[in-house]
Amino acid sequence: MALAALLRPAPGAGEGDGFRFRGSFESLDGSTAAGRLHATIGGGGSSMVVRARGLGDSVNLSLLLREAGGADTAVVTFTSSVRGRATLRFRSVPRTARDLPLNFDPRGKKIVISAAWGDRLEVEVPDDGDTPPPGAACTPVDTGDVFLVPEAGVGTAKARFRRDGDCTRDFRVEAEGVTPGSYGLCVGGVAFGSFEVVDTGTEIKGEIELDDDPAQPGERPFPTELPDPLEQRIEVREAAETSCTGALLFSFASFPNDPGGGVVPPAATCTPVDTGDVFLVREAGIGKAKARYRRQADCARDFRVEADNVPLGLYDVCVGGVAFGSFEVVDSGGEIEGEIELDDEPDLPGERPYPAALPDPLGKGIEVRRSVPTPCAGTLLFSFASFPDDPGQP
Numbered sequence: 001m002a003l004a005a006l007l008r009p010a011p012g013a014g015e016g017d018g019f020r021f022r023g024s025f026e027s028l029d030g031s032t033a034a035g036r037l038h039a040t041i042g043g044g045g046s047s048m049v050v051r052a053r054g055l056g057d058s059v060n061l062s063l064l065l066r067e068a069g070g071a072d073t074a075v076v077t078f079t080s081s082v083r084g085r086a087t088l089r090f091r092s093v094p095r096t097a098r099d100l101p102l103n104f105d106p107r108g109k110k111i112v113i114s115a116a117w118g119d120r121l122e123v124e125v126p127d128d129g130d131t132p133p134p135g136a137a138c139t140p141v142d143t144g145d146v147f148l149v150p151e152a153g154v155g156t157a158k159a160r161f162r163r164d165g166d167c168t169r170d171f172r173v174e175a176e177g178v179t180p181g182s183y184g185l186c187v188g189g190v191a192f193g194s195f196e197v198v199d200t201g202t203e204i205k206g207e208i209e210l211d212d213d214p215a216q217p218g219e220r221p222f223p224t225e226l227p228d229p230l231e232q233r234i235e236v237r238e239a240a241e242t243s244c245t246g247a248l249l250f251s252f253a254s255f256p257n258d259p260g261g262g263v264v265p266p267a268a269t270c271t272p273v274d275t276g277d278v279f280l281v282r283e284a285g286i287g288k289a290k291a292r293y294r295r296q297a298d299c300a301r302d303f304r305v306e307a308d309n310v311p312l313g314l315y316d317v318c319v320g321g322v323a324f325g326s327f328e329v330v331d332s333g334g335e336i337e338g339e340i341e342l343d344d345e346p347d348l349p350g351e352r353p354y355p356a357a358l359p360d361p362l363g364k365g366i367e368v369r370r371s372v373p374t375p376c377a378g379t380l381l382f383s384f385a386s387f388p389d390d391p392g393q394p
Contacts (some may be wrong), residue, residue, distance in 0.1 A: 018042025019039070021038070021125055021126065023037050023123045023125070025111075025113070026122050028119045028120060033052065033054040034052065035052030036051050039106055041105075047091045047102060048106055050113075053085045056080060057084055058079055058082055059079065061077070061080060062115075063075045064112040081274075082276065083277050093167065098296055107126065107128065108125070108126070111124075140164055141161065141163040141230070143161045143255045146158060146160065149250065151249055153179065155176055155204070156175070157175040158174055159173045160172050161230070169210070169212050170209065170212070171210045172208070172209040173234070174207040175250070178204065181239070182195075182196055182238075182239035183195055183196075183197060186236075187226075187232050187235075188233060191243035192208070193208050195207060195208035210223075229255060230255045231255070235251045236249050270297060273295040274292075275292055278290060278384060280384045281382065284380065285310060285381050286311075289307040289382040292304050301354050301360065302341065302342070304339060304341040305341075305366070307338055307339070308335065309335075309336050312330060313371070315327055315329060316375055317340055317368060318368075318375070319365070320359070320361075322358070323375035324361075325352065326340070366384040366386070367382070368381050368382040
């Protein structure tokens with residue numbers, strides 16, 4: 001299969017500077033696995049999004065950066081979904097907990113998805129030789145020492161987070177006057193590490209400090225996969241075999257996202273949802289259609305409906321009787337398909353902003369209809385009773 005890649009033309013005047021590339025992965029193992037990559041590199045922020053399908057059910061995989069000479073650098077390891085899909089989003093300045101740091105330059109290199117038994121997919125990103133490499137830029141933050149709220153037991157605990165303009169981070173949590181022993185630090189339900197409280201004879205104290213540039217005794221590297229602790233609940237718990245399940249001793253609602261900038265409204269929190277791909281019931285005609293809805297803990301939403309091998313033309317998506325938009329099915333020469341994808345953070349070609357006025361599609365009927373002047377009045381071709389209100393964890 002030939003490598004299909006498209007280097008976008010240089011932006012015209014008024015469109016901004018930078019490098020943009022989108023391309024399709026080439027299958028290396030003869031399987032039906034496929035994928036797309038979209039990269040944007042510029043002074044205003046850089047990103048790279050990888051989407052792949054046909055990877056197999058819950059397969060452990062690695063994303064590799066392959067130099068021209070053949071040397072590989074492992075960027076991240078991940079596991080495909082039960083439906084064989086994966087989406088990886090990299091940003092020079094991560095916006096949410098699901099974003100991975102773009103601390104490498106993909107230009108002039110091959111991006112490879114590899115399994116234990118060999119390489120699966122590959123795409124080569126051209127080198128424009130002009131745009132500077134992605135550089136991290138962050139709003140500096142220093143929360144100062146903030147005392148956590150005692151929930152049980154004795155003693156005190158405090159936390160401090162600092163972030164420099166180059167995105168270098170330092171996060172420290174201390175506990176004093178508590179019962180000696182092991183304690184776990186949890187941020188937004190994610191284990192950030194454990195620490196030991198000891199009695200030195202003069203004080204009872206323990207701390208954990210994560211630093212991107214650890215230089216002092218006791219400091220530990222701040223893992224790149226861990227997000228900034230802003231706008232997330234902080235907890236100190238007794239250490240337990242399962243992380244973040246021990247007795248809660250101290251908590252703090254959250255550092256604001258921009259401390260020092262005035263009062264910040266509390267961050268939205270939602271129950272994470274991933275319905276996976278669900279096939280709709282065919283009511284008329286031919287072909288097939290499927291839908292998927294995802295919602296992150298920060299309430300960021302993504303809703304996609306696809307139709308394959310149906311007659312060419314325009315189609316409407318209706319949810320609970322409300323028009324969510326229309327899409328076109330076209331013949332690309334290799335397949336007949338079309339899709340609509342609404343995303344609170346659209347950063348791939350074809351994605352559209354998810355209007356704030358449109359609700360989550362949970363608990364509502366989903367329909368794909370032929371497009372007519374009056375929305376949701378065309379011939380019903382596919383339907384689905386509803387995603388459950390709480391489909392649980394993906």
